[in-house]
Structures are given as structure tokens and as C-alpha cells.
Amino acid sequence: MSRIGRKPINIPAGVDVSLNDGVVTVKGPKGTLTYNVHPKMNVSIKDNVVEVTRPNDHKECRALHGLTRTLINNMIEGVTNGFKKELEVNGVGYRVQKQGKNLVMNLGYSHQVIVPEIDGIKIEVQGNKITVLGPDKQKVGQFAAEIREKRAPEPYKGKGIKYVDEVIRRKEGKTGKK
Numbered sequence: 001m002s003r004i005g006r007k008p009i010n011i012p013a014g015v016d017v018s019l020n021d022g023v024v025t026v027k028g029p030k031g032t033l034t035y036n037v038h039p040k041m042n043v044s045i046k047d048n049v050v051e052v053t054r055p056n057d058h059k060e061c062r063a064l065h066g067l068t069r070t071l072i073n074n075m076i077e078g079v080t081n082g083f084k085k086e087l088e089v090n091g092v093g094y095r096v097q098k099q100g101k102n103l104v105m106n107l108g109y110s111h112q113v114i115v116p117e118i119d120g121i122k123i124e125v126q127g128n129k130i131t132v133l134g135p136d137k138q139k140v141g142q143f144a145a146e147i148r149e150k151r152a153p154e155p156y157k158g159k160g161i162k163y164v165d166e167v168i169r170r171k172e173g174k175t176g177k178k
Contacts, residue, residue, distance in 0.1 A: 026076055056065060115150070
């Protein structure tokens with residue numbers, strides 16, 4: 001059995017989990033998320049506990065078992081606490097600001113880079129830090145990656161947009177003739 005897949009998921013107070021025709025819906029204070037469960041997985045909800053079981057030990061079922069449990073757990077975590085990714089902008093003249101629902105970035109290009117907020121995602125800016133918040137872990141990670149992609153950090157001076165906990169491997173620059 002999968003060590004992750006067989007763990008039961010406790011449903012906290014204030015969260016409503018329902019299962020209809022293979023679709024798990026989780027409602028909480030931060031929003032509502034849905035997930036279509038794979039037909040080979042069995043999900044049951046009893047006494048504020050969600051359990052995921054598999055019908056047999058085929059390779060596909062074993063892989064889906066832990067995945068399904070983790071996705072449902074992330075949905076419950078997302079609607080209660082939410083997820084966040086923090087990005088940091090480094091570089092001379094690199095600036096970030098929020099104008100309405102748009103993130104406006106000066107990243108050394110001849111033009112400003114404008115990234116609009118998408119539904120379900122909130123952007124906060126403090127100085128040179130960008131915080132991406134939302135209940136859906138996948139959307140938060142994808143949106144943060146798209147922002148980082150606008151000017152990825154370079155290895156010589158470390159200029160660009162990086163995750164706060166990311167370590168950039170630095171390279172030594174050119175040396176003159178001796």
C-alpha cells in the first residue's frame with residue numbers, strides 16, 4: 001500500500017467536502033475547488049474524514065492512489081489556509097508595482113512588462129518582493145513561474161526575478177590578459 005495514499009484526510013471545521021459522480025468539491029473560507037477523480041480510484045467521506053482506496057495493485061492504480069489523496073489534501077489545505085509563493089526582484093533599475101489588478105514591472109527592457117491578475121490569484125507587492133496568493137496550489141505555482149520567466153536570474157550578477165528561497169549558482173566573470 002502507498003504510505004501517502006492510505007493516510008486519512010481530516011476535514012477541518014468550516015470546510016465542506018462533497019462527492020458527486022466522481023467529482024470532489026471542497027468549499028471553504030478561501031474559495032471553492034473541484035477535482036474529477038480518476039474512475040479507478042474510490043473516494044469515501046465518513047465522519048469528517050476522507051479516505052482514498054484503490055481496487056487493485058496494478059502499476060497505474062498504485063501511482064494514482066497517492067496522487068489522488070495528495071490532490072484532495074491540497075484542496076482542503078488551500079481553501080482553509082491558502083498557498084503563497086514569494087518572488088524577489090534584484091537588479092539596478094528593476095522595479096515592480098501594482099496598478100489596479102495589473103503587475104507592472106520595469107525589468108531592463110525598453111518597455112514595461114505588464115502581467116494581469118487571473119481569477120483565483122491575488123498579487124501583493126512590497127518593495128522588491130512579489131507575493132502570489134491563492135487557494136489552488138497548481139495555479140499559484142504556475143503563475144509565479146510565469147512571472148519569474150519574464151526575467152529569469154542570470155548567473156553573473158544575479159539580476160532578475162527569483163524565488164525568495166532560491167539559490168542562484170554564480171559564475172566568475174571574464175579575466176583580462178596577464
